[in-house]
Amino acid sequence: MSAIGFVGSLNVGVGSQTSSSFVCSNGAAVRPVPVAKNEPRWSMAKVSKFGVFSPAVIATRVVVGEKRFNKLRGKGIALHSQVIGDFCKYIGAEPKVRTGLIGLAKNNGNTLGFLS
Numbered sequence: 001m002s003a004i005g006f007v008g009s010l011n012v013g014v015g016s017q018t019s020s021s022f023v024c025s026n027g028a029a030v031r032p033v034p035v036a037k038n039e040p041r042w043s044m045a046k047v048s049k050f051g052v053f054s055p056a057v058i059a060t061r062v063v064v065g066e067k068r069f070n071k072l073r074g075k076g077i078a079l080h081s082q083v084i085g086d087f088c089k090y091i092g093a094e095p096k097v098r099t100g101l102i103g104l105a106k107n108n109g110n111t112l113g114f115l116s
Contacts (some may be wrong), residue, residue, distance in 0.1 A: 051113025058116055074109060 048054075061069040081102055088098040109115055 048110050048115035049113065050116065054116040055115030057114060078112055 060072075064072070084101050084105060086097055087093075088095075088101065106115075
């Protein structure tokens with residue numbers, strides 16, 4: 001029996017062009033399959049920005065482990081959302097404002113690197 005190996009690369013584009021190119025070890029080329037424009041693109045997770053706090057977040061994840069890190073992050077996000085909610089109640093803001101502030105906090109956290 002002989003095994004066929006593949007050598008190649010996967011080129012993922014942001015625009016309308018996404019393709020891959022692979023070559024079998026015996027030299028036969030495998031044609032790229034274009035992705036339709038209307039076809040939904042899968043994303044396992046959003047890639048966060050590398051911000052000021054990213055090194056600390058990554059180091060903490062390595063030190064405490066992935067499972068404990070996710071628990072800590074969840075508690076931190078819940079506490080922060082609670083503080084935002086309490087502040088909105090204190091000033092008499094509408095629930096829509098609370099939702100907007102929580103979204104803004106998420107975007108700012110991403111920019112600063114807390115979601116790394």
